[in-house]
Structures are given as structure tokens and as C-alpha cells.
Amino acid sequence: xxxxxxxxxxxxxxxxxxxxxxxxxxxxxxxxxxxxxxxxxxxxxxxxxxxxxxxxxxxxxxxxxxxxxxxxxxxxxxxxxxxxxxxxxxxxxxxxxxxxxxxxxxxxxxxxxxxxxxxxxxxxxxxxxxxxxxxxxxxxxxxxxxxxxxxxxxxxxxxxxxxxxxxxxxxxxxxxxxxxxxxxxxxxxxxxxxxxxxxxxxxxxxxxxxxxxxxxxxxxxxxxxxxxxxxxxxxxxxxxxxxxxxxxxxxxxxxxxxxxxxxxxxxxxxxxxxxxxxxxxxxxxxxxxxxxxxxxxxxxxxxxxxxxxxxxxxxxxxxxxxxxxxxxxxxxxxxxxxxxxxxxxxxxxxxxxxxxxxxxxxxxxxxxxxxxxxxxxxxxxxxxxxxxxxxxxxxxxxxxxxxxxxxxxxxxxxxxxxxxxxxxxxxxxxxxxxxxxxxxxxxxxxxxxxxxxxxxxxxxxxxxxxxxxxxxxxxxxxxxxxxxxxxxxxxxxxxxxxxxxxxxxxxxxxxxxxxxxxxxxxxxxxxxxxxxxxx
Amino acid sequence: xxxxxxxxxxxxxxxxxxxxxxxxxxxxxxxxxxxxxxxxxxxxxxxxxxxxxxxxxxxxxxxxxxxxxxxxxxxxxxxxxxxxxxxxxxxxxxxxxxxxxxxxxxxxxxxxxxxxxxxxxxxxxxxxxxxxxxxxxxxxxxxxxxxxxxxxxxxxxxxxxxxxxxxxxxxxxxxxxxxxxxxxxxxxxxxxxxxxxxxxxxxxxxxxxxxxxxxxxxxxxxxxxxxxxxxxxxxxxxxxxxxxxxxxxxxxxxxxxxxxxxxxxxxxxxxxxxxxxxxxxxxxxxxxxxxxxxxxxxxxxxxxxxxxxxxxxxxxxxxxxxxxxxxxxxxxxxxxxxxxxxxxxxxxxxxxxxxxxxxxxx
Numbered sequence: 001x002x003x004x005x006x007x008x009x010x011x012x013x014x015x016x017x018x019x020x021x022x023x024x025x026x027x028x029x030x031x032x033x034x035x036x037x038x039x040x041x042x043x044x045x046x047x048x049x050x051x052x053x054x055x056x057x058x059x060x061x062x063x064x065x066x067x068x069x070x071x072x073x074x075x076x077x078x079x080x081x082x083x084x085x086x087x088x089x090x091x092x093x094x095x096x097x098x099x100x101x102x103x104x105x106x107x108x109x110x111x112x113x114x115x116x117x118x119x120x121x122x123x124x125x126x127x128x129x130x131x132x133x134x135x136x137x138x139x140x141x142x143x144x145x146x147x148x149x150x151x152x153x154x155x156x157x158x159x160x161x162x163x164x165x166x167x168x169x170x171x172x173x174x175x176x177x178x179x180x181x182x183x184x185x186x187x188x189x190x191x192x193x194x195x196x197x198x199x200x201x202x203x204x205x206x207x208x209x210x211x212x213x214x215x216x217x218x219x220x221x222x223x224x225x226x227x228x229x230x231x232x233x234x235x236x237x238x239x240x241x242x243x244x245x246x247x248x249x250x251x252x253x254x255x256x257x258x259x260x261x262x263x264x265x266x267x268x269x270x271x272x273x274x275x276x277x278x279x280x281x282x283x284x285x286x287x288x289x290x291x292x293x294x295x296x297x298x299x300x301x302x303x304x305x306x307x308x309x310x311x312x313x314x315x316x317x318x319x320x321x322x323x324x325x326x327x328x329x330x331x332x333x334x335x336x337x338x339x340x341x342x343x344x345x346x347x348x349x350x351x352x353x354x355x356x357x358x359x360x361x362x363x364x365x366x367x368x369x370x371x372x373x374x375x376x377x378x379x380x381x382x383x384x385x386x387x388x389x390x391x392x393x394x395x396x397x398x399x400x401x402x403x404x405x406x407x408x409x410x411x412x413x414x415x416x417x418x419x420x421x422x423x424x425x426x427x428x429x430x431x432x433x434x435x436x437x438x439x440x441x442x443x444x445x446x447x448x449x450x451x452x453x454x455x456x457x458x459x460x461x462x463x464x465x466x467x468x469x470x471x472x473x474x475x476x477x478x479x480x481x482x483x484x485x486x487x488x489x490x491x492x493x494x495x496x497x498x499x500x501x502x503x504x505x506x507x508x509x510x511x512x513x514x515x516x517x518x519x520x521x522x523x524x525x526x527x528x529x530x531x532x533x534x535x
Numbered sequence: 536x537x538x539x540x541x542x543x544x545x546x547x548x549x550x551x552x553x554x555x556x557x558x559x560x561x562x563x564x565x566x567x568x569x570x571x572x573x574x575x576x577x578x579x580x581x582x583x584x585x586x587x588x589x590x591x592x593x594x595x596x597x598x599x600x601x602x603x604x605x606x607x608x609x610x611x612x613x614x615x616x617x618x619x620x621x622x623x624x625x626x627x628x629x630x631x632x633x634x635x636x637x638x639x640x641x642x643x644x645x646x647x648x649x650x651x652x653x654x655x656x657x658x659x660x661x662x663x664x665x666x667x668x669x670x671x672x673x674x675x676x677x678x679x680x681x682x683x684x685x686x687x688x689x690x691x692x693x694x695x696x697x698x699x700x701x702x703x704x705x706x707x708x709x710x711x712x713x714x715x716x717x718x719x720x721x722x723x724x725x726x727x728x729x730x731x732x733x734x735x736x737x738x739x740x741x742x743x744x745x746x747x748x749x750x751x752x753x754x755x756x757x758x759x760x761x762x763x764x765x766x767x768x769x770x771x772x773x774x775x776x777x778x779x780x781x782x783x784x785x786x787x788x789x790x791x792x793x794x795x796x797x798x799x800x801x802x803x804x805x806x807x808x809x810x811x812x813x814x815x816x817x818x819x820x821x822x823x824x825x826x827x828x829x830x831x832x833x834x835x836x837x838x839x840x841x842x843x844x845x846x847x848x849x850x851x852x853x854x855x856x857x858x859x860x861x862x863x864x865x866x867x868x869x870x871x872x873x874x875x876x877x878x879x880x881x882x883x884x885x886x887x888x889x890x891x892x893x894x895x896x897x
Binding site: 313332333334336337343345350351352353354355356357361365366368369370371372373374375376377419423 | 738739740741743744746747750751753754755756757758759760761765818819
């Protein structure tokens with residue numbers, strides 16, 4: 001089979017930032033009608049390469065050929081002109097505009113009297129329908145959609161431009177399994193129409209499920225291009241991290257400890273019946289000292305909501321929280337930090353990093369806030385904190401004076417982890433700490449969690465990746481539909497499948513109970529569903 | 536080998552956002568010298584040892600603008616704006632003058648201090664009203680402070696009963712018109728206050744937290760900062776500084792003009808802050824930049840008077856100077872400029888421009 005002419009060919013690409021060579025002589029090509037995965041660790045240069053291709057960064061050396069012609073891309077408009085469309089890692093849309101306006105922004109249908117809104121919304125509806133999103137009212141504001149749905153809108157926005165090259169940078173990081181499958185269907189359709197798709201994901205399963213070909217980058221250098229079916233997982237990971245995988249797989253095993261007696265030991269934190277309307281039904285939770293408690297459940301099941309109530313990011317309307325037996329009132333994040341609780345958000349960009357501040361300032365911020373503004377940390381104290389966590393967590397580049405927004409996602413996450421660790425928490429809540437980051441950084445963060453528990457810190461670990469939850473947690477709290485539906489003490493017999501069973505069977509039991517109730521025309525009040533008993 | 540050092544210092548200086556403010560001041564002074572070569576001359580008045588000259592006048596005129604400019608810099612850094620400072624100047628001036636007039640003792644230091652204290656207290660309370668509306672009620676800063684911008688001037692008129700109250704108080708007058716070691720007291724006070732504010736903000740963690748709130752309020756709250764308290768503090772500070780500015784403004788003539796004192800000075804303060812390189816979007820701020828910006832505004836005002844620009848053309852003249860300055864500061868305009876002068880190194884300059892931008896922000 002002869003290979004068709006590449007739609008995009010990048011040769012010898014180098015990009016230098018002050019003090020760093022972000023890309024060094026990288027080759028990359030995209031063939032029409034293929035899904036091409038770009039692989040590499042955080043900071044390997046994936047995002048930089050994508051930004052070179054989309055005209056965000058100018059290249060210092062090398063050439064970009066689109067359709068065989070050399071192109072100078074000075075900005076995203078040039079790239080779109082060349083038929084290259086992008087969906088970025090984090091949703092980049094205008095939440096206060098309507099869904100339709102977001103999809104069609106800059107491509108509104110024009111009539112004799114300016115924008116023809118009716119036609120524009122119709123076009124938007126069609127674009128959304130191609131993604132299987134027929135039910136959306138395009139006139140509603142985007143902010144009424146969940147993050148996952150907004151992501152899909154972002155993708156249909158990119159497609160509305162009739163792109164020949166579609167770049168999907170971590171599109172699946174906030175989608176659940178069904179939505180991912182829906183997206184993949186659309187990607188396959190587009191591929192069959194001859195669109196070249198550049199796909200970035202940290203989920204290896206997804207890479208193997210969808211991609212035809214992959215290019216591996218490491219430390220800003222080109223590592224190689226392979227057919228996905230000819231490269232197995234171990235080989236791929238070794239190429240990405242440049243060392244053997246065994247070092248990573250040695251971590252883990254179930255962290256169950258047979259010796260903990262939950263009947264007699266006093267929990268570090270114990271919540272009873274905490275609830276907030278629209279976010280969480282009354283829920284009980286105990287966390288013991290040095291224990292890793294995993295929250296499992298689908299997106300929107302109430303994992304984040306529970307964590308936010310514990311941290312005071314949202315106020316609990318009911319229930320009480322005790323810390324070492326003492327009742328505490330967590331009114332705000334500030335009071336939670338004072339009680340030695342810390343919470344690392346799932347929404348790194350909006351609620352985590354302070355983009356224009358440096359790594360150092362971001363890292364010391366929580367400690368400084370805890371001390372109050374009148375008692376500043378001395379240069380030496382700041383230096384100590386920053387050096388300690390930069391080296392302990394392996395932040396790259398190890399430059400405390402760099403603005404955090406210029407770091408890759410995984411390294412931003414490490415800086416934030418450092419911020420919380422510096423407050424010396426007794427309970428650290430990590431909400432999706434490994435989302436959107438690569439295998440290497442993921443392993444480092446998992447290792448840090450295990451080490452924390454060793455040191456006696458309690459950790460609540462929230463992740464959409466059940467394997468990760470099962471591997472790290474001593475106990476798993478399962479949530480569904482804003483309720484806690486069960487708890488599993490980890491052990492050899494606990495697997496991701498078993499957790500899925502708990503989630504799935506709960507729904508079935510519920511539905512069965514409901515249909516029974518309907519069939520018997522029993523009064524609703526006499527229908528004791530499992531979750532209500534929890535409260 | 537000793538030569539690169541001054542070059543590096545100069546390069547560093549050019550990167551400062553307020554560098555062009557300094558250049559503009561120099562240009563304006565040069566312009567004045569064209570009309571009168573002796574413009575910069577400073578002489579000593581043999582009768583009392585005071586320095587006399589146009590520069591001294593500029594320093595005196597700058598004092599009120601400097602006060603509201605640094606207050607504005609802090610408010611803008613939190614992502615807000617304080618439109619009420621001009622009106623608060625009138626309120627503060629009105630309170631001070633009414634107090635002095637009713638006390639009637641023109642030589643008493645206690646009375647003068649009482650007038651100042653009461654004026655600042657009222658300013659602080661009004662600043663707190665702004666702060667509460669912004670931080671706790673959650674109004675947009677523009678709207679919240681617009682309330683007092685409009686109501687403040689009315690309040691000043693109520694305080695004086697609609698009159699332009701005049702009063703006599705020697706100690707009070709000294710604060711504004713007096714001289715110490717030949718320099719105007721009012722400028723020394725203003726500089727002292729700027730230095731104190733700068734030290735408090737930068738030596739404590741206040742500056743860091745203000746910037747954090749201005750850049751990302753949600754993330755700041757999650758990091759344990761309590762934005763409402765901090766915002767309230769900043770708006771109170773801005774109110775007090777406006778109160779001081781009001782005292783400076785009325786002290787020179789010992790009369791409060793309720794419709795003119797501080798009129799539209801909030802715009803001058805915002806300009807001074809922008810000239811100093813603080814983005815209206817909030818975040819990184821520069822007290823030194825606001826100082827330079829305030830000095831430039833004062834120089835500009837004096838220049839307009841000195842050159843005899845007709846009063847109807849004054850706003851246009853001011854606007855031209857400011858537009859030119861803002862263009863000089865614009866990254867985009869500068870990169871066009873450097874591209875045109877040095878086409879072969881286009882890529883290199885684009886990159887260093889980015890670096891410079893980062894440097895400027897940092």
C-alpha cells in the first residue's frame with residue numbers, strides 16, 4: 001500500500017524559549033484519513049508542537065508544509081485558513097454566550113441584514129447533530145452545560161469550520177466512557193471522510209482503541225513514528241519515559257492493611273449527614289489517620305461535591321463534621337486550612353494555579369494565607385519550601401521564578417501538590433490529581449500519595465480511573481447520583497470491575513424497586529431505597 | 536569589561552513599564568525650556584530660604600495626584616476600580632474646612648490635627664462603604680464606586696451647606712504650603728506616604744495576595760486567602776489616601792470648592808496607574824510606576840498652563856500626550872517598530888519581545 005501525500009509535514013522543527021529548548025529538530029507528519037496520536041510525557045513538547053502547527057508559536061527552525069506547500073503560520077487565523085482546527089486541553093469557550101454562538105463564533109451565517117441568527121443556530125444544530133448532540137437547545141447559554149458537554153461543543157466548534165486537519169488535545173480527559181465512545185464514533189466518521197486527526201490523550205487504552213499511527217516525543221526531541229498496532233504498550237511507555245516500565249509497575253498492589261480496627265480507632269475526620277441542596281444528599285464519611293480513602297463514581301456522582309463540602313469551598317447546609325472528635329465548622333477554605341485540611345481541585349486552571357505568579361509564589365501561597373498577610377515568609381523560608389518540593393516532586397523546569405502558566409499541566413499539578421503539602425495537612429483531598437498528565441508524572445504523584453500515607457497523613461483520593469483508585473486506596477467510598485451508595489475495604493478481591501458492579505447494580509436495584517413500586521401502586525413513602533438509609 | 540554594566544542597567548531600565556513615563560516627563564520639561572530657557576531654574580528666596588521655581592511648583596501640585604494614584608494602583612491590582620476618589624477628596628476637604636471654620640482657632644495645632652483626623656475618618660468610612668459593596672454585596676467595582684462618585688460630591692455640598700467654605704488654620708496651611716529644608720512639606724509628606732505604602736505592601740504578603748486575587752480570585756480563595764477582608768482593606772486604604780489628597784488639595788487655598796475640588800481626578804489617577812504599567816485587568820502592579828505616572832500627570836498639568844494652551848484645548852493636548860505614551864508602551868507597536876527597522880532578525884525580536892513582556896510583568 002503506498003502512502004498518500006501527507007496533509008501536514010513538519011520537518012526539523014525547533015522552538016526555543018528563553019533558557020529552554022522546547023523542541024529540538026522534530027519531524028512530524030499527518031496523513032489524510034488517519035488518526036495520529038502524539039505521545040510523550042509532560043513537558044516532552046506535545047503542546048509546543050501543536051502550538052507551532054496552529055500558529056500560536058513561531059518556529060525558530062524547520063518548515064511546515066500543508067498540502068505539500070510551505071506555509072508560514074503567524075497566528076491561529078493563518079492555521080484555520082490552512083484548514084487546521086484545534087480543540088485544546090481545557091475548554092476554551094465563552095461561557096456567557098449561547099451554545100450556538102460558541103459553535104459558530106467567527107463563522108456566523110450572514111444575510112443581507114448582518115448575521116442571520118436563525119440560520120446560524122440551524123447550522124450550529126447541524127454541527128452538534130454530527131456529534132450526536134441533537135437534543136441541545138443552541139440558544140441556551142453555554143454555562144448551563146456540564147464541563148463534559150462543553151468539551152463536546154468545543155469539538156463541534158472546531159468541526160463547524162470544515163477543517164481538513166483536526167487537533168484534539170486531551171479531548172477525553174473530562175468525558176465519561178459513553179461520551180468517549182460517542183466522540184470516537186465521530187472521529188472514525190471524520191477519518192473515513194479523509195480528515196487527518198491529531199489526537200493527544202494520556203489514556204493508553206484510548207490511544208490503542210482509536211489511533212492508527214503514533215509519534216513519540218521525549219524531552220523536546222523526536223523519538224520515532226510507529227504504526228500503533230506494531231508497538232505494544234510496554235515498548236511505547238519505555239519510549240516515552242526513556243526507561244524501563246518495571247520501575248513504575250513495582251509501585252502499588254492493594255494498600256489494604258489488615259490491622260486497622262475501624263470499630264475502636266478514632267477517625268481523624270468524621271462527617272455525619274453533611275448535605276447541600278443540588279450537590280449532595282446527606283452523607284456520612286470517616287477518614288482514619290494515615291488512611292488513603294478513594295472516592296469512586298462516575299463524573300457528576302458527587303465525589304467533587306463531597307470534597308468541596310469537607311474543605312468549605314461550598315458550605316454544607318446540614319450535618320456536622322468532627323476532627324479528632326472535636327466538632328469543627330468549616331466555613332471557608334481558609335478555616336479548613338487552619339484545621340489542617342487541604343484540597344487540591346480538579347479544576348486546575350480556574351481554581352488551582354494563579355497563572356501570572358511564579359512557581360515560588362504559587363507554592364508558598366497557601367502557607368502565607370494561613371499565616372496572614374502581616375507575617376510574611378522570609379526569603380529563606382520561601383526558598384526552603386520551594387527547593388524542598390521542587391526536588392521532592394521533580395518539578396521541571398526546576399526554576400522557581402518562572403511563571404506557572406508556562407509550565408506543562410503535570411508540572412503545574414506538582415507545584416500545586418507542593419503548595420498543599422507545604423501547609424502540613426493532616427488530611428489532603430486530591431481531586432483528579434492525575435487527570436491530563438502523563439504516565440511518568442502520574443506514577444510520581446501516586447508514589448507521593450503512598451509516601452504521605454506512610455508518614456501518617458490521611459488522603460482522600462478522587463479519580464475517574466478506577467484502577468488507580470483501587471491500587472492506591474485502603475478503602476473505597478462509592479458514590480452515585482449525589483449519594484454515597486457503599487464502601488469497600490480494599491483487599492485482594494476488590495477490583496475495578498467489582499467497583500463498577502457496585503455502581504451498576506445499585507442503579508438496577510433502584511430501577512427494580514421503582515418499577516416494583518409503580519407496578520404495585522405502593523405509596524412512594526413506603527419505598528425505602530438504599531441511599532435514604534444512609535442518612 | 537566595565538562597559539557592559541551601564542548598558543545592562545539601561546536595558547533593564549527600558550524594560551520597566553514606567554521608563555516611558557520618565558521620558559515623557561523629560562520631554563515635557565524640555566518643551567517648556569524651549570519657551571523659556573530658564574524654566575528649570577531654581578532659586579532660593581533670601582527672605583525665608585524656600586526654594587522657588589517651576590519644578591518646586593510641580594512637586595507641590597503632584598502631591599494629591601500621587602496619593603490617589605497609589606490607592607488606585609492597589610484597587611486596580613485586585614481587578615477593581617475606584618471611581619469615587621475625586622469625590623472623596625471633596626468630602627474630605629469639606630469636612631476639614633467645616634471643622635476648622637466652626638472651631639475658629641487659627642493657631643491651634645490640636646484643632647488642625649482634629650480636622651485632619653476627622654476628614655480621614657470620614658474618608659475611611661466611605662472607603663469601607665465601597666469595600667463592603669464590592670466585597671460583601673458583590674457589586675461590580677465600577678458600579679459600586681460610581682455610587683459614591685455621584686453621591687460623594689452631593690455629600691460634600693450637604694456638609695458645607697452648598698457653600699465653598701473657607702477657614703484659617705496656620706498648622707493646617709503649613710502642611711500644604713510650608714517648607715522644610717527648602718522643599719515643600721506637602722511633597723515630602725506625599726513621598727513619605729508613598730514609601731510607607733510601598734514598604735507595607737511589598738514587605739508584607741499584602742502585595743502578593745492582592746495580585747493573587749486580581750489574577751484569579753477563585754483560586755486565591757481555594758488557597759486560603761479571604762478575598763472579602765482583603766478587598767475591604769484595599770478600598771479603605773484607597774479612601775484614606777483620597778482623604779489625604781483632599782486635605783492637600785484644599786490646604787493650598789484654605790477653601791473647599793465643593794464642585795471643583797478633586798473634580799475628575801479619578802481619571803487622572805487611573806491614567807497614572809496605566810502609565811505606570813499596571814494592567815487594568817488586575818494582577819501585577821507597580822507602586823513605583825504609579826508614582827512616575829502621577830508625576831507625569833502633574834508635569835503635564837503645569838505644562839499646559841505654562842505653554843498657555845487655551846483652556847478649551849487643554850483636554851485634547853493632554854489626550855495626545857497620553858495616547859503617544861500608551862502607544863510607546865504597547866508591545867505590539869514596539870514590535871512593529873523593531874520589525875521595520877531590523878527585518879532580517881524579525882524572528883529573534885519577536886521572541887525577545889515576548890521575553891521582555893514576561894520580564895515586564897515579573
